[in-house]
Amino acid sequence: MKAIIAATIIGVIMMFASILSNNKSGIVSLATVLFFFLFGINIWEVYESINATGVAAPAYLNNMMSLDSFAIWFSMLMSGCALLYILLLGKEIAKVGKHVGEYFALIAFIMVGIYLLAGYSNMLMLFIGIEILSIPQYILAGSDKRNLKSTEASLKYFLMGSFSTGILLMGIAMLYGATGSFDIINFRMLQTDALNPLALSGILFLIIGLGFKVSAAPMHMWTPDVYDGSPTPFTAFMSTIVKAGVFVAFLRLFHASFGNLTNHWMMIVAVITATTLFIGNITAVFQQSVKRMLAYSSIAQAGFMLFAILSVNATAWQGIVIYAVAYSVATIGMFAVLIKLKDYTYDGFNGLAKKEPALAFFTTIFLMSLAGIPLTGGFMAKYFVLLAAVQQGQVMWLVIFALIMAAVSVYYYFKVIIAMYFKTGEAELNHEVTGYDKLMLGITCLLVILIGLMPQLLLNL
């Protein structure tokens, strides 16, 4: 709860800072300090929850929040990722437009949404969390106001987001109709063998509403346009930390409330997973722009995270944590490199290895992690979610399909590596890569490898 309050206050402080000061770099520094502070508060909360073993998870807001140890741990990891994001891309965020403080305020509010989604125990909180998390994104997507593409992205995101919110609300309403309650624990009373059609429709609508937020096919159509059109620093944020937050909400609801009803919804999720994997990977192959490729790859990676949803077991929880962090760290790193380049197409990477060997090396590690090559975090992430599905045992065909699709993904990720190392050309940079950049990217790289070597570090629940 402290983190939720702190993040809200940080949002407010940043808004005032924006009014009071025009000094961009000052505001970035302030934001960095505040996010450090936020991370510290998260760690404090984790510390508290470790000391309070055996005590029931504290409930807040009329029992609408249940901040169990998982919620606190996951919030802490996400704050860490957000801190890394600001350290890596803070300067770039300041370059997007005039209202720098407000961008950071919006990011802080999104963090509030993520914390709510990690620990909600009531459908109203789920809905509020989703909205707190979505609305700032609509604004961030359109923050480069003079750019038509950015504005278009914002509008598209808003229109489609509203549509999906409607569906989500409808699902919540139907479940309320079936059970007379908003509490996710009460949904467990739904009959397994003769499921009320109202409840089933509610579950399906929830799958669709949440599937939209995590860009699962066929609700993924907004993703490439929005991610491509938004200012690159915000794409990095939206496609990683935010998505991970929604996934945890998704996981919590379906495992806690509908875990006993898997025969009603698991096949549907499996079909969605297959479609997502297929569309994400196959379409990514054909992209010319690395940024757009990363948008499709985020759809493809969501396909893997969906495995955690459909395997109702403990490994799935571990899998989602590792996946969320490994994927976020590698993608943020990848975007941090991408943003340095003038040309976002594959050709823009030509010859980068000669010009900036360190940068090229880091990029290689990030891409290998995204492709799931062993010794990187991405491998462990894929391993854990697929292991969960194998343990679950009903969707082996999907696991095999996913492995094939992972092989396809190597094609488009490695195209970047080939461009950097084996093609000749003058990769043009926007500006010099500073020692600070290299240091931060190096740390990110180390994190990627550390997760690959010791994924247990992330599971210290």
Added chain:
Amino acid sequence: MTMTNLVYLIPLFPLIGFLINGIGWRTIPKSVGGLIGSITVLASFVVSLGIFFEVKSTGASSTIVLFDFIQSGKLNIPFAFQVDSLSVTFLLIITGIGFLIHVYSTSYMHEDEGMVKYFAYLNLFIFSMLLLVLGANYLVMFIGWEGVGLCSYLLIGFWFKNRDYTNAAKKAFIMNRIGDLGFLIGMLLILFHFGTLSYQDFFGQLKSGATANPSMYNWIAICLFIGAMGKSAQIPLYTWLPDAMAGPTPVSALIHAATMVTAGIYMIARSSALYNLAPDALTFVAWIGCITALIAATIAIKQYDIKKVLAYSTVSQLGFMFMALGMGAYTTAVFHVMTHAFFKALLFLGSGSVIHAMGGEQDIRKMGGLGKKMKVTQITFLIGCLAIAGIPGFSGFFSKDEILAATFEHNKAIYALGLFGAMMTAFYMFRLYTLTFTGTFRGTHDQEHHLHESPAAMTFPLIILAILSVFGGYIGLPAVISETHTLRNFLSTSVSNIAHEEMAHNTEWMLLGISTAIAVVFSIIGVAVHRKPNFVANTGLSKVFENKWYVDELYDTIIVRPLNALSDMLDRFVEKMGIDGIVNGIGKLVRFGGDRVRLLQTGQVGFYIFVMVIGITILFALSFFWIR
């Protein structure tokens, strides 16, 4: 704290040497690289010596587990070392001779660019060879087995800019791989039938009369022997060894004469408990050894390359060792391994000294009279020849006589053929000696001018090895001379020979007499015939010998060419059209699909929502009508 517990140090030292030299081979100065290489092996030798005395005094055999290597279900293969009389004997041979050859190499390779790299390989070889003999189960042995194969490949092709040398390296590697397959199948059979690879468990089960089908013993034994055929260059897998002389001469001495090629002997001696239960396999081993000994000897008679003669003589001597194994006289084979290691290393190093002096020339037709300029080399080489020919008093006499005595007892036919082989051995060795060191010089004037004795780092090992070649035989005196056979007694704790009756003393004296007569007579003939060399083109059988029975050509025709044709066909049809077609087809399909799916992304929000609604409808339909 006993020495035996320090056994891990023995392979550790060369490994460290390998790592240092291997990582820093571009920067480490040559002399330092040579020093590191030699010192590490010397350290291993010292530790081996300590363990040797301990094993000698206690007679104990112990297994030292370093760590769990493979643990999966019921299968448990630890990374363990076996310390007993057999492994200690080999440890001493490997590290002792290995050290001398390292010292020799510091001088021999001094002018080579990649000297430090060479020492790194050499240390890696010693490390692998030590693993091979120290392993307490077949898997660790196999790791070493593959390691020495790799090092052999690297060192044969050490001067990789020469195409022939790299081909020789490939040949060695591939032939060994064929043998390794046999070894691997044998190992898997053991694992399948006995559920273990550890010597202790496996031999224990054999001794307690395990349940496996007796014919299975023969199969396992033959599979393991196929591995030995590859590594120890027996028919039909021997042709790689003569070609392996492409490597630097010290390598030929160490790997392709003294140590690696005896790995097959070690393996069979180690598995004596198995072979004792597999009489058919033993007969097979004996005959293969016998035929190899003869054929290689005939080839050696007509070779003109000094190293080729020695190479074929090695193949032939290995054949003798397998004959002994086939008689169930495992300790005899180990005895010959040991004496052979002394005199063959000596001969190779001597030939290296000659080649060094001749500026790289290896053709004995262009030598002659070298003795005048290179006294030490000449004398030590002569000692080597006397030893290998089996002149009484020298080490080879005792070990070879023991082999012949064993064959006389069990199989008279093999005895007769073996005697014939011994005869040829004496003849071709003295042919080699006479042509090289006596008479007048037949090379160019420049070469004659350049002739010189090699430096001390090269002659020192020669002298040591010469001493060993003389006295090394006294640890295994025949029964008529000495009551106790030191080596056999020592080995009896780890190797069980097939029991044999004591031979009557007069029979034994007779055999000794026959061997001595043959060795002396044919040595003299060998010298006499070649005193005034007359090199004419060979005809008839000699030509067949000179051309190595056309075995290389035969293999080329019946194996290599059909295989190439098959590969070519597979490449053209299955690979290019079939597999490439499928793989590229999938790629094309993905690209095509991607291209189509991409078009869905129109950018129209209305269309997006339309797609979404269609999707929702399908999901609902699936959910309500299909899944129920």
